[in-house]
Amino acid sequence: MNAKLANRVATIIITSFAYLIILILAGLLGYILYNGLSVIDWDFVTSPPESLSAGGGIGPQLFNSFYLLILTMLITTPLGLGAGIYLSQYAPKNKLTNGIRTSIEVLSSLPSIVVGLFGLLIFVTYTGWGYSLISGALALAVFNLPLMVRITEEAIETVPKEQIEASLALGISKWKTITHVILPAAIPGILTGTILASGRVFGEAAALLFTAGMSSPALDFTSMDITSSSHPLNPFRPAETLAVHIWKVNTEGLIPDAREVADGASAILVLSVLVFNITARWFGSWIYRRITSHS
C-alpha cells in the first residue's frame, strides 16, 4: 500500500539524484580533460605566454605554481606542526586555548579573497615587497595553516596512548617523547594530509590576485643573479600562477586563443590536483601496510 509505494518512489528519486550528480561531475571532468588534452604538448607546457597574439604557452605560470607551493609549504609545515603539537599535547583548558581554537575556525572559514586583501595590506603594501612570490606564499600560508594544524592534530590523535605512556614511564622527557615517539608515529597521517592540502594550495587563485600579482616577468633559467627579477627563484619577483592565468586570459580577453590556453591550463590544473589526491591515498595505504605488517 502507500508506505510501500512511497518507499519505491523515494528510492527512485534518491537514486536519480545520485546518478544526476555523478553525471554532472563526470561530464565536468570529461569535458575538461577532453578539451585540454588536445591542447597540451611540450611547447605549450614550456613556452612563455603571448600577450596579444595566439600560440603562447604557460611555462612560467606552471613553474610559478610549483615554486609558490614549495614556498608556502616551507612556511606552513613547521608552523602547523608546532601549533598542532601544542594543541594536542600541551594546551591547558583556558581562555588562550579557546582563543586559538576560535582563531583556527575563523581562519579556515575566511573567504580567500579576504585573505588576499589582508595580504595586499600587510605583505604587499606595508612591508614594501610589492606583488611578489613571498607575499603570495604568506597569504597562502594564512589560508592553509588552519588545515595543517587540523591535519597534525588528527594524526597525533591516532598514536596509541600506551605508546606515549610507555615512553613517559621510562623517564623520557615530554619533549623527547614528542619528537621521538609521537611524531614518527604520526608522520604518515601528516604527510598524507599535507599532500592533500598541497592540492588546495595549487589551485587557489583569489588569494593571489593582489599578492603574487597578475603578471610574470620573463624568466631566464640561466640567470645566476638571484636578486634579478628574471631569476626564477627570486622570491621578491611578481609571479602569476596557473590558476590566476586561467582567470586573467578569460576576463581580459586580449589573446585570440584564450579559450584554448584556458582549456589546456585547466586540464593541467585538474590533473595535478588528481595526482596530488591519488598520491596521498596511495601513500597513506602503502605506509599503513608497512607499519601494520611489521608490528
Next chain:
Amino acid sequence: MSKQKWENTLGRTLTLICAAILLITAISITYFIGSKGLATFFKNDVSIGEFLTGTQWNPDGEPGKFGAFPFIFGSFVVTFLAVAIAAPLSIGAAIYMTEIKPRFGKKVLKPVIELLVGIPSVVYGFIGLSVLVPFIRNTFDDTMGFSILAGGIVLSVMIIPTITSLAADALEAVPQDLRNASLALGATRWQTIWRVVLRTALPGILTAMVLGMSRAFGEALAVQMVIGNTTALPTSILDPTNTLTSGITANMGNTIAGTVANNALWSMSLLLLIMSFVFILLIRLIGKKKVM
C-alpha cells in the same frame, strides 16, 4: 636547570609561539580589515545606511554614490540559489551512498566525490563561462547569458561535493541499531530514512549546508566570471548582477589606495568577514542544537 627541563621548556615555548601566530593572525585580519572597512564611514563620512541600503553605486561620481545594496543582494541571491539547487541533490546522493548502496558508496562514490572537492574554483568558473553562459544565451531570449542563474548553477556544482561528503559523514555516524530497530518494527527503508536516520543526522546535515553556503558566499573568481558585473538591481533571474566578492575582484586593481572608492571596497570585504563570523556562529548554534 637540567638539560631535560630546559629542553621541555624550549619545546613548549616554541610550539606555543606557533599556536599563538594563529591567534595573532586572526586578530590582525579582523583589526586591519575592520579599520580599513570602517574608514569609509568615519573618515570619508559615507553613511552606513546609504552603504547597506542604497542602490546607486558610482564611487567616481560628483558626489560619489556608495549604495552597495546591489552587491549585497547579489551575494545573497546567488548563494541561496546555489544552496537551493545543491542541497536536495547532495543530500539525496549522500542518502544513496550511505543507505541504499553503502558498499558501492563507500568504495567508489565517496572517494570520487572527495576528490572533486579539490577541483580549483577557477576551473568551475571557466566551464561556466564556456558552456553554461552560451547555453543560457541560446536557450532564453533577451539575455547575454551572464546572469544570476549562471552564477547560482556554477556555485551549486562547486559546493555539491562539499555538502555531499559532509552529509554522508553525518549519515554514517547514525548508529546502526537505530536503523535495525526501525526496520524490525516493520518500517520501510524510506520510513526509516525519513523518520529515523535523517532526524538523527539533522545537525550534521545542517552544518554541511551552512558550510556549503559559506563557501558559495565567499567564492570570488568563479562567480565573477559568469555573473556579468553590472551594478543595477536585477529584476529577473536571467539578469546580470554583481556580488560583494566579484565587486572587490573587479575593482580593487583599478582604484587607488586611500581614496573613498578604494575604502568602499574594504567595507565590502568587512561585510564578507562579518558574514563568515555569522556562519561560524550558526554552525556553533547547530552544534548546541539551538536552531531546529
